[in-house]
Amino acid sequence: MAPYFEFALHNVSNSSLVDLTQNILKACRHRVTRPQKRCRHHIKSSSGPARTHSTLENRTVTRHGRLVHLDSYLCSGAVDIAKLLYLSRRDLLSSARDCGGNVLLDEEWSYEIAHPTFRRHNRYKVTIRYSATIGRSCWPDAQKPVQLANAHGIAGLMTILDRSD
DSSP: OOOOOOOOEEEEEEEEHHHHHHHHHHHHHHHHHOSSSEEEEEEEOOOSSSSSSSSTTTSOOOOEEEEEEEEEEEEEEEEEEHHHHHHHHHHHHHHHHHHHOOEEEEEEEEEEEEETTTTTEEEEEEEEEEEEEEEESSSSSOOOOOGGGGGOOOSOOOOOOOOOO
C-alpha cells in the first residue's frame, strides 16, 4: 500500500482550502515557467561558406580529411574576436600538423558572444567553432583566419580570463 498523508483540518472552510491550493499552484507554475534569472544577450556571426585562402586556391594540394575545433573563452572588458579566431586557427593548424597536413583548406568559423543582462564585471563568454580541411602542399599556410571582415567584437581592452578546448 502506498504511503499517504491525512490532514485533520477542523473549522476550515472550503473556500480557504481552494484559495490555499490556488496559491500553491500559482507558485509552482511561476517557478516552472520562469525564464532563467541571468538572461543573456548574444552576438553571433560566421565566416559564411567554406573558403580557402587565395594563395592556395589554384595550387596542387593533397586533402586528408576535415577537422573541427571548439574553443570557449571567458573575457573581461571587451572581445577582440580577430585575436580569438587567430588563436583557435593556430590550435586547429597544430592538430592538422599532428595528422600529417601543413595547410588548412575550406575554412569556416562561427562564434557566439554571450554576456549577462547586468554585465557583472564586464565578462563575456565567447564560443568559437572553427573547421577546415587538412591539406598537404609545398606552399606555406596563410597563418590567418578567412573572412575577418565578418568578425565584429566588443570594443575596449580585452583580458582573457579562462580558456577551455
